Amino acid sequence: MDQDLVVRAPSPQPADTGAGSLHTRTILEGVGSYLPRRVVTNDELAKRLDTSDAWIRERTGIRQRHIADDDESCAFMATQAARQALENAGAGVADVDAIIVATATPDQAFPATAVRVQAALGATGFGFDLSAACSGFIYGLSVADAFIRSGQARGVLVIGAEVYSRIMNWEDRGTCVLFGDGAGAVFLRAGHGHGTGADRGILSTHLHAQGELGDILYVDGAVGRHDRPGHLVMQGREVFRHAVTRLSETVTEALAAAGLEQSAVDWLVPHQANLRIIDGIGRKLGLPPERVVVTVDRHANTSAASIPLALADAWHDGRIQRGDLVLMEALGGGLTWGSALVRM
């Protein structure tokens, strides 16, 4: 641990200081994203696979996906998204104490993508990768929030970056049509609030895992094995069934923990796996469709990158405003799932 960091960090807050006193809050200051240049439509896939634009759209809502070229590595895309998040926050590299990259598709087994990003940015402090498949960004937010509230870091970049095109079996129409590549990032900074739902910042996070379901969605190889890099294998129907139940539970617990009603949610920014799952959660929250951020049609499923990419979309076009209450949720391989409630 960097000694300077310990000295500069704020003291941890007592667990219960009452609503009148100040609590450390993790404020989401800036958002950034990067999408690969190359766009691949459903029709292009249908030229080399027994599938169709109609089938893909009807079952998933996906119209196209971005696919990385060789020069668009996981670390490159993560760095681009991080730079934009810092710029958007009006922050500099000197404000970064820690970098967390959520990814299931790092360029190398080690060093971590996060330290490649650190070097590219010229930042100091510490960094590591986090593996929780599609829930990785929610896990990253939760870990960063704990670092900030405990005083271990004041400024944290949380990045979701994925190159799923490299773990696709391009002969398997049941999976390869569903995923895309990209990166999204947020810059989080220590701030203060009164410990109420009106505070800006991360209001609650919830994480879950159920390891005995590890075999319904997995990669059958390892990073760095050129002879067998591994392909994604999924029992789609099983994943779908668990997603609807678990995500409904986790949005309910997120609101209960912050003492807020469903009607307080301004935006749902869900993991972008399937439009039918997204619509189901939106309906459960009683949110009109225009309050649910959807990018799965353009980005497909970008795993840990999907939530920050969707957040960036709605933040940069002005839909999501400062003060809005944003509910994020994801479920992925593990199974892992979780939620984060954030006032922007």
Ligand code: ACO
């Ligand atoms: N084009 C045409 N036909 C296809 C395709 C395709 N791309 N893929 C599968 N089919 C066929 C199947 O072969 C099958 O044919 P058969 O009836 O002749 O055997 C038929 O379509 C139905 O297949 P199912 O897999 O049962 O289709 P289903 O309706 O379940 O839809 C889907 C599949 C879209 C994958 C759905 O199960 C789903 O969305 N599941 C959730 C997956 C998910 O969200 N994963 C991500 C969450 S976790 C994460 O993000 C990593």
